[in-house]
Amino acid sequence: MKKDxxxxxxxxxxxxxxxxxxxxxxxxxxxxTTRDIAQAAGINSALMNYYFRSKEKLFQSIxxxxxxxxxxGMLSIFNQPMTLKEKISAFIDHEFQMMRSNxxxxxxxxxxxxxxxxxxxxxxxxxxxxxxxxxxxxxxxAIAEGLIVPISAHHILTMIIANSQFLFLSKPLTMQSNGMDxxxxxxxxxxxMAYVKDMICTYLFSPQKAT
Amino acid sequence: MKKDxxxxxxxxxxxxxxxxxxxxxxxxxxxxTTRDIAQAAGINSALMNYYFRSKEKLFQSIxxxxxxxxxxGMLSIFNQPMTLKEKISAFIDHEFQMMRSNxxxxxxxxxxxxxxxxxxxxxxxxxxxxxxxxxxxxxxxAIAEGLIVPISAHHILTMIIANSQFLFLSKPLTMQSNGMDxxxxxxxxxxxMAYVKDMICTYLFSPQKAT
DNA sequence: AAGTGATTTAATCACTTGGTTAAAATAATT
DNA sequence: AATTATTTTAACCAAGTGATTAAATCACTT
Numbered sequence: 001m002k003k004d005x006x007x008x009x010x011x012x013x014x015x016x017x018x019x020x021x022x023x024x025x026x027x028x029x030x031x032x033t034t035r036d037i038a039q040a041a042g043i044n045s046a047l048m049n050y051y052f053r054s055k056e057k058l059f060q061s062i063x064x065x066x067x068x069x070x071x072x073g074m075l076s077i078f079n080q081p082m083t084l085k086e087k088i089s090a091f092i093d094h095e096f097q098m099m100r101s102n103x104x105x106x107x108x109x110x111x112x113x114x115x116x117x118x119x120x121x122x123x124x125x126x127x128x129x130x131x132x133x134x135x136x137x138x139x140x141x142a143i144a145e146g147l148i149v150p151i152s153a154h155h156i157l158t159m160i161i162a163n164s165q166f167l168f169l170s171k172p173l174t175m176q177s178n179g180m181d182x183x184x185x186x187x188x189x190x191x192x193m194a195y196v197k198d199m200i201c202t203y204l205f206s207p208q209k210a211t
Numbered sequence: 212m213k214k215d216x217x218x219x220x221x222x223x224x225x226x227x228x229x230x231x232x233x234x235x236x237x238x239x240x241x242x243x244t245t246r247d248i249a250q251a252a253g254i255n256s257a258l259m260n261y262y263f264r265s266k267e268k269l270f271q272s273i274x275x276x277x278x279x280x281x282x283x284g285m286l287s288i289f290n291q292p293m294t295l296k297e298k299i300s301a302f303i304d305h306e307f308q309m310m311r312s313n314x315x316x317x318x319x320x321x322x323x324x325x326x327x328x329x330x331x332x333x334x335x336x337x338x339x340x341x342x343x344x345x346x347x348x349x350x351x352x353a354i355a356e357g358l359i360v361p362i363s364a365h366h367i368l369t370m371i372i373a374n375s376q377f378l379f380l381s382k383p384l385t386m387q388s389n390g391m392d393x394x395x396x397x398x399x400x401x402x403x404m405a406y407v408k409d410m411i412c413t414y415l416f417s418p419q420k421a422t
Numbered sequence: 423a424a425g426t427g428a429t430t431t432a433a434t435c436a437c438t439t440g441g442t443t444a445a446a447a448t449a450a451t452t
Numbered sequence: 453a454a455t456t457a458t459t460t461t462a463a464c465c466a467a468g469t470g471a472t473t474a475a476a477t478c479a480c481t482t
Binding site for chain 1: 468469
């Protein structure tokens with residue numbers, strides 16, 4: 001039987017997974033050794049193979065969780081009952097918060113996906129639901145009504161994600177080349193996201209461009 | 212003495228470096244073994260350590276080259292005699308071309324910098340020249356003249372780079388979740404960069420916002 | 423208290439890693 | 453041709469890699 005799950009101490013399996021997520025997010029798959037994970041979890045290195053059959057399996061499990069979290073976060077916003085403008089604004093805020101509480105997630109996913117694109121296989125279904133969301137329909141309607149510039153939802157999405165996520169991807173470079181500390185970067189980030197939101201909304205809803 | 216450098220066959224040192232760049236860009240530092248590089252260069256693995264003292268040294272040499280190329284590319288645009296609007300447009304085009312001819316450079320730099328920020332040490336000087344470029348002055352002037360929205364050059368830069376570079380960073384994800392092939396992605400990218408250029412210019416030079 | 427199956431451990435395996443060495447092959451200089 | 457310097461190689465090393473094993477320990481039932 002499993003240990004008591006209601007205890008303050010999480011189950012061993014969960015403890016391993018948490019430790020592994022932390023290490024993988026920091027060092028990536030190639031940079032992580034099974035002994036790193038074992039040490040971080042405070043367990044014997046053989047235990048990792050007892051619960052998850054291999055480093056690869058453990059990694060995939062964590063990778064899937066992160067992708068699922070990311071995609072579901074997006075979908076939950078896209079399917080909420082809001083006006084298009086509210087939704088875009090909410091989405092930018094959501095992305096910003098997401099990146100703040102998980103600063104190296106994007107770099108992790110991007111890089112691992114670059115190294116091995118097949119890793120998306122198990123969560124690709126979720127990703128494909130995004131184009132079918134209510135958001136897509138709202139964009140098409142708004143274009144038809146002449147409310148916004150004619151542009152596909154895919155391009156809008158890419159713009160929003162690019163501006164929110166890249167800000168955190170380039171965090172190490174920005175901080176170093178501008179001599180920023182955490183606080184300074186944070187201030188810059190908050191300011192930047194305000195500009196981004198303003199820019200995207202201004203552009204999409206500009207009356208002179210929309211027919 | 213070195214072998215004949217004017218030969219059609221590059222010097223061994225150069226051949227190693229080329230092969231190493233290719234492998235490093237694809238697999239990253241951690242994912243690359245010295246034997247990978249040796250095989251790609253068609254040499255014995257000991258030869259790598261003969262020319263470059265270690266994997267780390269070889270890597271750093273390549274990493275510095277790439278960073279230098281990137282920063283100098285930016286600087287050359289920023290210091291050209293152009294109007295601000297022309298410059299922004301040219302910069303976006305430049306970034307786009309850069310990413311097209313070197314699709315995984317950004318992911319590489321971003322990721323390696325995340326793993327080990329000190330890697331920027333040798334080229335940080337170049338990066339710091341960007342805020343001192345003519346571009347910065349032009350932005351400040353344009354704001355003073357009420358030509359553009361009051362915004363720092365740093366934010367403008369981040370916007371441009373984010374939108375161009377992230378497009379290619381997310382290439383694997385975009386292609387997979389939308390079932391695109393190379394041609395389809397290319398078409399999407401061209402279209403997207405047109406939108407981005409339009410959006411950024413529209414926003415910055417919007418008359419109703421600029422005082 | 424003994425038995426049962428799930429959990430955890432130390433020890434170890436086969437293999438890969440980055441790096442070294444000493445000697446052989448090649449080129450340059452005398 | 454003899455000598456010296458440079459380039460290349462095969463063989464090897466110590467450390468680290470992911471994974472397995474068999475024995476020990478634990479929680480629980482009887």
